Amino acid sequence: MTTKAQDCLHYQAFAGALARSIVERAPSDGFVIGVQAQWGMGKSSAINLMLEAIRQLEEGVTEGRRLRVRPFNPWLFSGLETLAAAYVSELARVIDETLGDGSEARSAMRSGGGGRTRSPSPRRCLRRSPGCSRTGPPWSPP
Structure with missing residues (x-):
């Protein structure tokens, strides 16, 4: 639909x-x-x-x-590393579209923040949220 x-x-x-x-x-x-x-x-x-x-x-x-x-549909990717890489790649693409060239943003993303800070592991970033076992919509269709 x-x-x-x-x-x-x-x-x-x-x-x-x-x-x-x-x-x-x-x-x-x-x-x-x-x-x-x-x-x-x-x-x-x-x-x-x-x-x-x-x-x-x-x-x-x-x-x-x-x-x-x-x-962004995470079901299209298998494995946590592939998912994280695809998400960061898509984010870089949006930055390029929004800001123009975007080479600085792309370079910073590839190097984990331009060398200023170390990025946390994707496993720590992509933990399940509380309440994710909810079974159904939070609204009542008419």
């Missing part, structure tokens, strides 16, 4: 509310949102509806002022 016209799960209210809160409260330095639910609960559908709602909310906003949303 990619549009609200196809919304047979009645997720539009949730997706619209999430989109409004993102557009209205987005910090200038960025942030990350994770969507977690059991397999088959409609996470991808909810995300697609949210992305559609964000596009609609930002109609008329100049290109440079629009949010940059980059979906």
Whole structure:
């Protein structure tokens, strides 16, 4: 499901509310949102509806002022190191798109912060969050 016209799960209210809160409260330095639910609960559908709602909310906003949303699907990668490398690579790509050349940011990411600080192990960074065993959406569809 990619549009609200196809919304047979009645997720539009949730997706619209999430989109409004993102557009209205987005910090200038960025942030990350994770969507977690059991397999088959409609996470991808909810995300697609949210992305559609964000596009609609930002109609008329100049290109440079629009949010940059980059979906990242960790299920596409096997192994923690591959996942961490893919995430950092995608982050570097977004920085390149946002700031132009981005060679300094890319170089700093490859060297673990430009030699100033040592990056923590991906295993320590990617621990499971409390409450991640939640089974179902935190909202009630109509």
